[in-house]
Amino acid sequence: VRVGALGEFGLIERIARIARRHQGEWVVRGIGEDAAVLRPRAGQDLVLTTDAMVEGVHFRWRTLRPTVVGRRLLAANLSDLAATGARPRGCLLSIQTPVSLPVESLLGVVRGLARDGSRLGCPLIGGNVARAEQTSFSLTVAGSVRRGRALSRGRARVGDRLFVTGTLGRSALDLVRAERRHVPIRRVPEPRLEAGRALTELATTGACIDVSDGLLADLRHVLEASEVGADLDLARVPRPQGFAAACASLGQDPTRLLLDGGEDYELLFSMRPSAPTASALTRRLKAPVSELGFVTPRGLRVRTASGWLKPGRGGWRHF
Amino acid sequence: VRVGALGEFGLIERIARIARRHQGEWVVRGIGEDAAVLRPRAGQDLVLTTDAMVEGVHFRWRTLRPTVVGRRLLAANLSDLAATGARPRGCLLSIQTPVSLPVESLLGVVRGLARDGSRLGCPLIGGNVARAEQTSFSLTVAGSVRRGRALSRGRARVGDRLFVTGTLGRSALDLVRAERRHVPIRRVPEPRLEAGRALTELATTGACIDVSDGLLADLRHVLEASEVGADLDLARVPRPQGFAAACASLGQDPTRLLLDGGEDYELLFSMRPSAPTASALTRRLKAPVSELGFVTPRGLRVRTASGWLKPGRGGWRHF
Numbered sequence: 298v299r300v301g302a303l304g305e306f307g308l309i310e311r312i313a314r315i316a317r318r319h320q321g322e323w324v325v326r327g328i329g330e331d332a333a334v335l336r337p338r339a340g341q342d343l344v345l346t347t348d349a350m351v352e353g354v355h356f357r358w359r360t361l362r363p364t365v366v367g368r369r370l371l372a373a374n375l376s377d378l379a380a381t382g383a384r385p386r387g388c389l390l391s392i393q394t395p396v397s398l399p400v401e402s403l404l405g406v407v408r409g410l411a412r413d414g415s416r417l418g419c420p421l422i423g424g425n426v427a428r429a430e431q432t433s434f435s436l437t438v439a440g441s442v443r444r445g446r447a448l449s450r451g452r453a454r455v456g457d458r459l460f461v462t463g464t465l466g467r468s469a470l471d472l473v474r475a476e477r478r479h480v481p482i483r484r485v486p487e488p489r490l491e492a493g494r495a496l497t498e499l500a501t502t503g504a505c506i507d508v509s510d511g512l513l514a515d516l517r518h519v520l521e522a523s524e525v526g527a528d529l530d531l532a533r534v535p536r537p538q539g540f541a542a543a544c545a546s547l548g549q550d551p552t553r554l555l556l557d558g559g560e561d562y563e564l565l566f567s568m569r570p571s572a573p574t575a576s577a578l579t580r581r582l583k584a585p586v587s588e589l590g591f592v593t594p595r596g597l598r599v600r601t602a603s604g605w606l607k608p609g610r611g612g613w614r615h616f
Numbered sequence: 617v618r619v620g621a622l623g624e625f626g627l628i629e630r631i632a633r634i635a636r637r638h639q640g641e642w643v644v645r646g647i648g649e650d651a652a653v654l655r656p657r658a659g660q661d662l663v664l665t666t667d668a669m670v671e672g673v674h675f676r677w678r679t680l681r682p683t684v685v686g687r688r689l690l691a692a693n694l695s696d697l698a699a700t701g702a703r704p705r706g707c708l709l710s711i712q713t714p715v716s717l718p719v720e721s722l723l724g725v726v727r728g729l730a731r732d733g734s735r736l737g738c739p740l741i742g743g744n745v746a747r748a749e750q751t752s753f754s755l756t757v758a759g760s761v762r763r764g765r766a767l768s769r770g771r772a773r774v775g776d777r778l779f780v781t782g783t784l785g786r787s788a789l790d791l792v793r794a795e796r797r798h799v800p801i802r803r804v805p806e807p808r809l810e811a812g813r814a815l816t817e818l819a820t821t822g823a824c825i826d827v828s829d830g831l832l833a834d835l836r837h838v839l840e841a842s843e844v845g846a847d848l849d850l851a852r853v854p855r856p857q858g859f860a861a862a863c864a865s866l867g868q869d870p871t872r873l874l875l876d877g878g879e880d881y882e883l884l885f886s887m888r889p890s891a892p893t894a895s896a897l898t899r900r901l902k903a904p905v906s907e908l909g910f911v912t913p914r915g916l917r918v919r920t921a922s923g924w925l926k927p928g929r930g931g932w933r934h935f
Contacts, residue, residue: 325661325764325766326766326768329841330699330700330768330769330770330825330841331665331696331699331700331769331825331826331828332663332664332665332696332697332699332700332702332759332766333663333664333665334661334662334663334664334700334761334766335661335662335663335664336661336662336763337662339658339659340658342644342653342654342655343653343654343655343656343662343705343758344651344652344653344654345651345652345653345654345706345708345741345742345756345758346650346651346652346708346742347708347710347742347743347744347756348710348744349710349712349744349746349754350746351712351746351747351748353749354746354747354748355746377650377651378651380650380651381649381650381651381653383651386662387664389664389665389666389756391666391667391668391710391754391756393668393670393712393752393754422664423664423665423666424666425666425667425668425754427668427669427670427673427674427752428670428673429670429673429750429752430672430749430750431748431749431750433712433746433748433752435668435710435712435744435754437664437666437708437710437756439662439664439758440651442653444655445644447644447645447651447653449645449649450649450650451649506649506650507650509650522648522649
């Protein structure tokens with residue numbers, strides 16, 4: 298069945314049925330009217346973020362299954378929320394689709410998103426459907442955080458230590474492998490929601506951002522917003538098991554994937570000098586934490602075994 | 617200058633500069649990080665809605681100037697919010713654009729939206745920019761309403777009287793005129809925010825919806841959600857001054873424009889039988905109010921001078 302055969306309201310009804318299976322008790326009103334109603338607790342700040350996936354630009358049906366498209370779109374948005382330390386409350390999906398798109402592709406996206414949303418406390422509560430030549434999905438996520446406690450990229454200070462959760466480079470490697478071997482990407486990075494919330498409770502927390510554009514690109518966002526610089530130690534950038542071998546087998550430069558690879562959705566954060574050790578933070582954030590450098594008055598340098606790297610304009614760009 | 621020449625971050629900086637001129641004191645953090653932070657008051661429910669405009673489907677640059685595209689997109693979203701009685705708090709704009717789009721077209725959309733948003737208490741606080749083949753703008757608006765007081769389309773009861781604000785058919789007429797005479801549409805309907813808020817304070821208020829798809833289509837949404845029917849009186853459907861003559865000069869059927877014309881963004885609502893008169897409601901809602909029928913157990917009928925109309929599947933469909 299093609300999307301065009303259902304009609305707008307028929308399509309919305311199918312989407313609503315999937316979404317209604319996955320709600321939360323803070324959802325006063327979900328899909329079905331022009332506007333959704335949430336009831337976050339008093340004394341909380343509301344956090345909002347939005348991100349989109351366009352067919353042919355951010356994904357191809359050939360390399361991503363529909364449920365994975367939905368799950369990755371949600372993960373990208375929730376990662377932005379995690380970087381503020383907020384708890385997700387609900388999301389709205391704006392769909393643009395040609396009438397010729399198979400309904401199952403579209404509902405697969407909704408299903409993947411609604412299921413993960415339910416698991417992560419972020420039910421699908423509304424949205425919009427519009428006709429277009431190119432398929433795209435734009436998601437807006439709402440979350441809440443204790444009043445005045447939202448983390449920011451602008452709070453790094455000279456002398457802060459720099460940390461990152463998990464490992465970097467795996468999503469970039471997935472992408473190269475998928476394109477090279479014509480296999481779909483199945484892995485969906487897990488947004489670091491719990492780690493973000495834990496960071497709001499620590500007095501030593503400085504700046505925080507999620508690594509979506511690449512380590513250096515996102516670190517630059519922190520440095521610009523905080524008006525500081527940084528020294529990184531390449532050897533301390535955490536990499537997945539078997540990373541060097543995987544890079545070699547695909548003919549990839551591991552340094553480039555580590556420093557510029559995007560969409561890993563790990564949290565990069567700074568802490569005042571009196572911060573706990575990386576292993577104490579690992580316990581506190583319930584995620585592996587590595588220390589990889591510190592904040593300087595200006596400039597960005599990466600130390601390698603053979604001297605200093607001068608990074609170019611790396612990172613991902615949409616243009 | 618084309619969009620592609622600025623790069624993603626250059627473009628975002630230009631958008632942020634426009635948005636920062638138009639903020640509100642409840643905006644804790646606007647454009648500049650991955651997520652925006654709002655602080656609505658305690659004891660309030662958060663209301664969220666989203667809508668999109670796609671070039672070639674919902675607008676053409678030839679018939680809508682960029683500022684008008686932005687203003688109409690905001691009006692469409694705020695009208696959905698008005699139908700819940702919520703007060704707007706802020707909005708996020710997700711932009712999809714080819715690299716060849718002139719920057720001034722894109723910034724014109726942002727400017728129109730940010731200016732009206734500021735005037736209407738709904739600052740632009742965030743968003744996303746993505747490359748695509750087709751230009752489109754997807755907007756999400758967040759608002760708040762007194763706890764438990766959000767209006768709904770599902771609360772009409774048999775015996776309720778039906779009212780509508782303003783007049784209907786003007787937007788449909790604008791569209792015909794613009795297409796026929798190749799002149800751009802300049803008018804932007806004003807969302808009925810104040811009227812919606814006033815309805816939340818009245819004990820006699822039943823159901824409420826905004827007229828975006830057309831009077832009959834939106835009335836049907838109310839009837840389905842409330843599991844009731846309605847009788848309308850065609851002669852009492854409020855029309856703009858000079859409407860009959862304008863329809864005649866353009867060869868349009870006035871009945872069709874009144875009943876099926878969309879995008880007027882008026883509020884259609886029901887009230888318990890003890891409701892004030894239309895003129896008392898006009899004072900209370902600070903908008904012209906007309907009474908145009910009542911709620912019945914089932915079916916939808918429209919009375920005309922020559923008998924009953926059996927409306928077909930009218931109203932606007934995106935497919």
